[in-house]
Amino acid sequence: MLRLAAHGWELDLLPNLGGSIGALRHHGQDILRPAPANPTDALQTACFPLVPYVNRIANGRFRFGGRSWRLPLNFGDHPHSLHGVGWQRPWQVTEQGEDRATLALDHPGGDGWPWPFHAEQQFRLSGGGLAARLRLRNMADEPMPAGLGFHPYFPRHADSRLTTRVSAAWTADITQLPLARVAPDHFGNWAEGDSLSRPALVDNAHEGWAGDARIEGGGLSIRLSATGADGLHLYIPPGADFFCAEPVTHLPDAINRGGMDSLAPGGDMEIGLRIFLA
Template structure:
């Protein structure tokens, strides 16, 4: 797909993933290796019908005990849902847009039938991604959505966003304690992306906006709708990092607040807009998050 200086490539068979996103030849998201069939090597993939981890793949919902397959090697929890490991169908494609669908009949580890749709639209300096989940079964189900994009940071890249709180995680990466939002860095003022420690934590009360400023002056702005949680994944000393707008915290289905319940026929949508401003066009008055 292409619009102006923006180019994107899709990998529908690999979890309905975005395989590349470039602006004027520069990578905005990391580019997947040619012919890769691994969603973890893609530029971005969808999270559906839940985001992040469910502890030990077990939970209880509406009087039913549910056991999910452990779908991430020797990791002790189920992670990221079903969509990211499923092939998606191309419903429509144009020069600057595409529409993918993924239908699940409830015959695997997740006992509820659903249909998911992704819409991608390119503009001259923006990509818009919309993920929709619809309950096509005959009973209520828990439901969550998210996007898992991989950005790239040079030595001088910084990240800025606003949130109310941060959840610290145990060694198995499940959240265990709520602390101040600046406990791992004051992102509200802007802080360096790269570091020598692992960040794999979720922020609550996110205002739906984030800004990345690269060392070359390029500015990347995220804005999301339908996501009040923001999961930051920053491996130690890595060029790649993830900023994941999600509709719930990890393992929400096992927590007192629970995860949203969707009645039969109901829909839920999460949208992500990524806009790019090259170095020679970045304006100081746009630097502050409203």
């Protein structure tokens, strides 16, 4: 574990566990859901990177560059490939200071993703909270599809509310692939602020995100903002003491639906994330 501390903030990083965040605290109070002692899976952590694609690729199959590709199914008995490869690989610490750190991942190609890439996460603490950046560079000699996201877990309390603006939401089938584009308030009146105590599972994509969200509850008002990501995926499991608000660059299965970026050889893309107190 690598710990950063500055301005009353503490950030625990878990480079060997998918380049994840283990905890984010302000004066000892958890801002993100903390990982348990000795976590063994990035899904147990406070946040992990989504690279080089976001969410699901249906049945791990797609066509790109005139060829058909098949990815390994990397999430137990789930029928789709999930969240890329970065969350299941160790990252290297390439820079470290009291208030900042950089983690890097070099993927040689194959073994989960056909194209080689270089990914980098930069973290910095200031009086204004946490700022993070996730960058991706295509190291192949041909174009590759690409997408990025962050997967933060926030504590959820009985009085927790989410306020944010999106232009639309997507319903999903039983395996969580998008089905139909619906009104932005289909799962909650987020524009006016709505309770995070939902009667049924929410695991749904939202598009046209304004890039800013407020999370209130438990005596805190947390702000989430992002750049380079116009999607927000919400994961709100009933009865759990956490929920996820994930800034992302594309919808689930976008690679099969014409909605995923393509990076030229040597091309880069990046997203930024800030978590702070309002």
